[in-house]
Amino acid sequence: MLKKLGLTVLLLLGHSAADAAVRDFTLHIDDGDLTITGAGGTTLSVWGYGETAGLPVVPVPTLTVNEGDTVNVTVYNHHNAPHNFVVQNVTTDANPIAANGSKTYSFTAPTAGSYIYNDTLNNNINREMGLHGALIVRPADNSNTAWTGGPAYDHERIWVISDMDTPRWNDVAATGGNVNTSVYKPNYFMLNGLGGFDAMMDHNTMIMGMMDEVTLVRIVNAGQFSHSLHFHGNHFEVINVSGIRQPAPFEQWDTINVPPMSVAEVLYTINQTGEYPMHIHTAQAETANGVYLNGGATMIMMH
Known part of the structure; x- marks a missing residue:
């Protein structure tokens, strides 16, 4: 439960x-x-x-x-x-x-x-x-801008990335055993604590909007692996890299790498109709215990 x-x-x-x-x-x-x-x-x-x-x-x-x-x-x-x-x-x-x-x-x-x-x-x-x-x-005025005077947005998504090694870490730690931290082979990967099966249907995780609407995506990697997030459908603009605010947004092709214990912020503008996936650009991280597709993934949808 x-x-x-x-x-x-x-x-x-x-x-x-x-x-x-x-x-x-x-x-x-x-x-x-x-x-x-x-x-x-x-x-x-x-x-x-x-x-x-x-x-x-x-x-x-x-x-x-x-x-x-x-x-x-x-x-x-x-x-x-x-x-x-x-x-x-x-x-x-x-x-x-x-x-x-x-x-x-x-x-x-x-x-x-x-x-x-x-x-x-x-x-x-x-x-x-x-x-x-x-x-x-x-911002102090609680406006829909990334910071005071910064880029504006229509919607916001917060993606907390995590990975877990259940047999070597979770199962051992939960029963009071000694975890061998020199070996870490995660077999579960989540967005907001959800596997892809649920994250692709979760309205608080999915990017959703109308044509030309902008979503500020706050990516927080709490895992122990670097993860590259691959956005389908449109390019995006990067405004924060590793917690460092960029002097001007710059366009990224379709993938951004976020190291462990790091954050990034991007602006995703919907400029074409359709439904597109967003997934971690590593085959292993797209699985749940090796089963594809149920790892770090969600959807981008125009409504």
Whole structure:
């Protein structure tokens, strides 16, 4: 049974969209299951951050704030091992939260963009097991632009990429064994915690729009492999590479490589009718336990 991971977002009232606000989040660390449906699918043992104790999915729902907001994230660790919470290039406290302990992390939302947060402990095992997610920082005025005065968009998609090695990592870690981290051969690849069978039908993952509408795609690679994403149907413009805002958008032919623990942002404009796939441009990453097509893939559709 899929245990769902959510996020409690408590927004203080009385602030306009253009004003800095206080954003309070509560996360619970637990063990649970992630089900990949379709050919090659299975139920994976995972660890995750969730809004309710005992109910994780992977990845955690996105934390969304505005530039300049005060952000407070309280994390409760219900697992039997130490864990932490670190926003890459934003927070620096990597000290462990003991089993049955808690900690509140406070920081000011950085410049508008996409960021990875994860558990940095245990030689990447905790992140691989599912303790990862995306922090999205919007412009202070909450406009549909990538940053204040930056490129505008009509729609937005957040793609959190993950890969998991179930027999050598997940199954061993879940039962308290010692993972040999020198061997990593992932056999499941996901977009937003979904295999391709589900991601190709998920409206929160698919790119959908009318002619000439622009979608800002925020790509967050929380996996341990570099992944090249191949867009069919149209070219796209790159506005952020490895977390570095580009001085001007530049056109990319049809594929962008995103290294592990890195982010990229692209603008995809629908300029022809039809239905097209988007998939990771590696045969292995298009499978679920070796079965094609049920890995890192989704659809692009004009409606």
